[in-house]
Amino acid sequence: MSSHPTFSPHDLAPALEGLHPELRILGPEALAGRHPGEDPGNLKAGVMAQPASTEAAAALISWCRANHVAVVPQGGLSGLVGGGTSLAGQVLLSSNRLNRILAIHVDEETVEVEAGVTLEALQAALAPHGLTTGIDLGSRGSATIGGMVSTNAGGILAFRNGVMRHQILGLEAVLPSGEIFSDMTRVVKVSAGPDLKQLLIGGEGAFGFVTRVVMKLESIRQHRAVALLGVADAARALLVAARLRRHPALMLEAAEMMWPRYVRDHAALKGFDLSWLEGGSALLLVEVSGESAEAAVTHLEEALADVWEEADLKGGLVAQSSDQARRFWDLREDSGFYFAAFPDAPSFDVSMPPSLLDRYVADLTERLSAIGDGYEAYVYGHIADGNLHIALAAPGPLLADLKAKVEDGVYAGILASGGSFSAEHGVGLDKRSAYLSHVDPVKQVLAREIKNLLDPERIFNPGKVPF
Amino acid sequence: MSSHPTFSPHDLAPALEGLHPELRILGPEALAGRHPGEDPGNLKAGVMAQPASTEAAAALISWCRANHVAVVPQGGLSGLVGGGTSLAGQVLLSSNRLNRILAIHVDEETVEVEAGVTLEALQAALAPHGLTTGIDLGSRGSATIGGMVSTNAGGILAFRNGVMRHQILGLEAVLPSGEIFSDMTRVVKVSAGPDLKQLLIGGEGAFGFVTRVVMKLESIRQHRAVALLGVADAARALLVAARLRRHPALMLEAAEMMWPRYVRDHAALKGFDLSWLEGGSALLLVEVSGESAEAAVTHLEEALADVWEEADLKGGLVAQSSDQARRFWDLREDSGFYFAAFPDAPSFDVSMPPSLLDRYVADLTERLSAIGDGYEAYVYGHIADGNLHIALAAPGPLLADLKAKVEDGVYAGILASGGSFSAEHGVGLDKRSAYLSHVDPVKQVLAREIKNLLDPERIFNPGKVPF
Incomplete structure (x- = not known):
């Protein structure tokens, strides 16, 4: 690749102004003092683009591609694995002005919604119709639908309703090429060729920027x-x-x-x-x-x-x-209570077939205590689908060799047992070593090749999965 | 591409013998007189490879790739859109000896099963445990799990349980490269990078040969x-x-x-x-x-x-x-009754948002009668998910311009309404023109590029979707 001009945040913001009437640009001054959400690196780019339409997002992305500027898609900044972290010279592409609920189909129990609507706002809009989402999670106040699509969020109801992948009927996104990918079906039965929107679901911003979706709903059960x-x-x-x-x-x-x-x-x-x-x-x-x-x-x-x-x-x-x-x-x-005692405590999000959970937790306890006296974990989670959250009762970040030992202790046996090293938080930056160690190498190569196909210059969420 | 030697069925069968101890080869004599299933072209290749293991399938596929011989994956031959049709010089790759039920996890309500097990055989094996599949369909006696994965089958229960995509937790397949893709998770919550097994679900044999899956189950409700x-x-x-x-x-x-x-x-x-x-x-x-x-x-x-x-x-x-x-x-x-009166009656399988069904059927009736007196359709289907089966009350096949008029009448407005021109049967060969007309062009290009990536020589199910 030839060398490209790099932009400082102060140059970049003015360069983006005026790309599209529905695009708002926030520069370093406007972002200063904003809360970065769950990851201190989320706003480091210092420039945020806020499209209010799919076309505005496409205009931004096309410009970034032409100018070799990296794009970091962001939703509610509630991600827990560094999937939205950024660097100076990159542009944050936020969904927060894509916040319209486009249509509620009450009889069909479906909704068409833009990606930046928060889960809580959607639930509130649905309630008067006696409807709600089939996915619910603790961070409902800040998590956006688009972010939940990108991490294939699970939450509390997954044991019955499955995860976001099972709730999404239709999806529209802007690809790294700047093209708009449109598959806004609102029916559950579709066998009309390869279902490529599945790449965007759980894609963690690698393959495009989700702009709107059609979601299944269910009746509220209020008692x-x-x-x-x-x-x-x-x-x-x-x-x-x-x-x-x-x-x-x-x-x-x-x-x-x-x-x-x-x-x-x-x-x-x-x-x-x-x-x-x-x-x-x-x-x-x-x-x-x-x-x-x-x-x-x-x-x-x-x-x-x-x-x-x-x-x-x-x-x-x-x-x-x-x-x-x-x-x-x-x-x-309020599961983050342990961060007060153990700042940056290394935390994990695994799933195991439920019948193997007790053995897994017993083995985990043993493996951690073998690392050193006092190595213990906080363990909690969604028991019916086998999703455990695990936090080391020790401050982080760990030094590299200790980190590797702890990760080995947490992830041992998960792949062979049919579990997952990341259940609902994604891979982002933080789970890079787990991805490299615990995903089938054939699948890793293929993921990289598909990434190269869709985003040959790797402008979308660079440095994140797939590695 | 350089010219390749082409094999006649009689040359091909002996060439495949001995590739792997778990591979059985049936040549033209052995296949003569076999019922071709739903499509008369299914057995035209005249050579069938029946692997009894994933490794045997991989050996066959590697040989075919090296020798530029096309592979047509087949299950129960119950497909309705010509997705399994074949030509002389190709090899049928049948799942029918991959017929083991590997593990039933009763408490977790999941099953690990090879791709060639029929839906009915699986249901029968599950019944003593009080369990059954979350997908059911009329052709349960012949449809295989692998075929149902490849067409993303829907059936009777989709209004509540979704389609095969929503029931598959894990999947193993042999890719066109001959490599084994393994993702046999048995948990519902996975956010561990791009979920590439989704390409195989509804992939209609374009991207590989499914060998085993993990499926969700549910309790039998027998009363x-x-x-x-x-x-x-x-x-x-x-x-x-x-x-x-x-x-x-x-x-x-x-x-x-x-x-x-x-x-x-x-x-x-x-x-x-x-x-x-x-x-x-x-x-x-x-x-x-x-x-x-x-x-x-x-x-x-x-x-x-x-x-x-x-x-x-x-x-x-x-x-x-x-x-x-x-x-x-x-x-x-017994919905095929009309084929007695109208041999090869052109038939369709669409889905529409349920609230739009009455208008759709009224418009369809009008559009068909505008083609000519007596043009009427048999309409029936799974009402709660908007999936209609439609057959013209006229013998087929139609001449090209009439066929185009009928297809226009059936498919008009479906895409814009959020429906699908193929709900559960797939695209295969027969729905080629509908695919070209009613799938987002951006998606078509991307599907073709992914096909080229996975199968650059197009040895897998050539001539079928993606076109």
């Missing part, structure tokens, strides 16, 4: 009951979840597990009374819906009584108010 | 009730389906609609008594499951009585025996 249960292990937690899934009058809405160290430290920090819990137990949070709030509570209490002995429950509380339910959920969703 | 209802239009049928979907004690298992001409001619052929049906009505077949057979029937009868007036039903029967239920289903599933 809920929540319980917090002491469990000995994942097998017992899964038994409870399975029983609730099959209950004729209930629908299981969440099954979230927290292992003992997470429970102990988080409850202590929050002043959460665990005197009812048999010491050293893990916690299982279950949420169900029913025909009425009373029915949900009654059926849940009965179902838990029925399964109590077989599941060897170590105590339990059914929330008596929505406030109490919220406090149960906070134990699970 | 069923079936009704046949007279309906004025799709809107009313969808109202009934929506009501049954929301019934707290029932689960909707099927909602299949047959338009009046289909009803009239098929009932007459079968001697099916329709004296209870208001003349000229369409028929809606619904199947539900409940806690017991009695509960299913009782709740279904009550629910139909409740919705009767609002849905303006034109008569109805609830099956009183499994025999009667089977006769109801035969009206829908």
Whole structure:
């Protein structure tokens, strides 16, 4: 490649002005002091382009391609693996002005939506129609639909509804060539040649910039009951979840597990009374819906009584108010509490076939303690689909050889067991070594070749997956 | 490309013998007299390779690549668009000895299975565990899992469970290079880089030969009730389906609609008594499951009585025996009855957003009658996901200009409405002109480039999609 002029952020912003009437450019001054979101490197480019239309995004991308300027697609800046980090000389391409809900098809339970709408805003717009999204996750207030597409987000409901890939019917994107790729089908049955929008789903910005999608929806089930249960292990937690899934009058809405160290430290920090819990137990949070709030509570209490002995429950509380339910959920969703004690604690997001979880956690514990005294992990996650979040109870970042040992400890056996080293956060920058070690080499080569095909100059999210 | 030696079927079979101990070769003599399945061209190659392992398939493919011999992947020969047709000098690569069910994970509700297992055989193996597949279709006795992956099959349950793409967790395939692509995850949450197995799902044999998959399963719901209802239009049928979907004690298992001409001619052929049906009505077949057979029937009868007036039903029967239920289903599933009167009748498989179905069928009727007197269509299909099967009440094949007029009549407006010109049958050879006319040109180019990347010599299923 010949050498290209490089732009400083101060040169770049004026060069982008006027490319398209629906394109707003923010330069270093406008971005100064903005919160960078989950990754301190997110705004380092110092220049952000905010298209308000697909055509404006295409104009920006075409210019960047012609001028060899790298583009970093961004959504709600809630990514956890550095997939949106940037460098000076690059342009941030933000979806935040692509924020229109284009059409709600109430009878069909589908919605056409621009990529920059947050999950929470979409849910709020759907609620008056009795509808909601089939995917839900803790960062709903900031995560955008486009970002969720790009990381193939999973969240709380994946055990029943699958992940974003299973909810997206149609998709429009601007490719690195500047061309608009349009496949806005709103039907579930399509067998009309290769389904190339799948490259954009979970593509982490490597193959283009998602501008709009058609998503499946489902009816809101508003009558809920929540319980917090002491469990000995994942097998017992899964038994409870399975029983609730099959209950004729209930629908299981969440099954979230927290292992003992997470429970102990988080409850202590929050002043959460665990005197009812048999010491050293893990916690299982279950949420169900029913025909009425009373029915949900009654059926849940009965179902838990029925399964109590077989599941060897170590105590339990059914929330008596929505406030109490919220406090149960906070134990699970305020999961970053450990960063106060352990800044930059190395964290992981794996999935394992659920029946192998207990053995996996036992082996993990052993492998970490073999690294050195006191090496322990906080473990919690979406038990019914086998997705565990894991954080080392130690400050980060780790030195290279220690980092490698910890990663080996976390990832050992996952590929052979049919799990994944990244369940729902993506690869980004942070999981580069895991990708290189735990993805089939044939697939890695092919991913790189497809990247070269779509983005021969690698202007889209350079340095990120595929490597 | 330099000229390559071409093989006759009689030369080719001996040349393939001995490539791998787990590879069986059938030559022209062995194939003579075999039923070609749904397409008379399926066995024209005259040579079939039957690997019993992934490695044997890889050996065959590597040889074919080295010798510039085309490979036509085949499953149960039940494809309806000529996706498996072949020519002399090509090799049929059949999955029918890849017929092992490798592991049933009962608690996780997943199965690892080789590609050549038929849907019916898989369902039979799962039944003792109380499990079944989340996809079901009429050709279950011959359709293989690998073929269903390759066409992204949909069937009866897609309105709730989605299509094959939504059921496949893991996949292994041999690429045109002869390399083995392995991604046998058995978890639903994976965000570990580009998900390239999606190219093989719905890939119609263009990108490789699927050898094994991991599939999601669901619990069997064995207590069923079936009704046949007279309906004025799709809107009313969808109202009934929506009501049954929301019934707290029932689960909707099927909602299949047959338009009046289909009803009239098929009932007459079968001697099916329709004296209870208001003349000229369409028929809606619904199947539900409940806690017991009695509960299913009782709740279904009550629910139909409740919705009767609002849905303006034109008569109805609830099956009183499994025999009667089977006769109801035969009206829908023996859908090829019209080929007796109209050999090779041109047939189509489209999907439309359900709320647009009535207008679509009205417009279709008008467009066909504008072609000439008596041009009418049989219309029937999976109403809840908007998938219509359409057959012209005229013998085929049509001359080119008439064919173009009919295709225009069938496909007009589908793309702009967010539907698909091929819902679940694929593109194959037969839907080539529809693909060229109704797929985004940007996507067509990209599909061709990916094809060139994976299969530069185009040895895999040449002449089929992508064109």
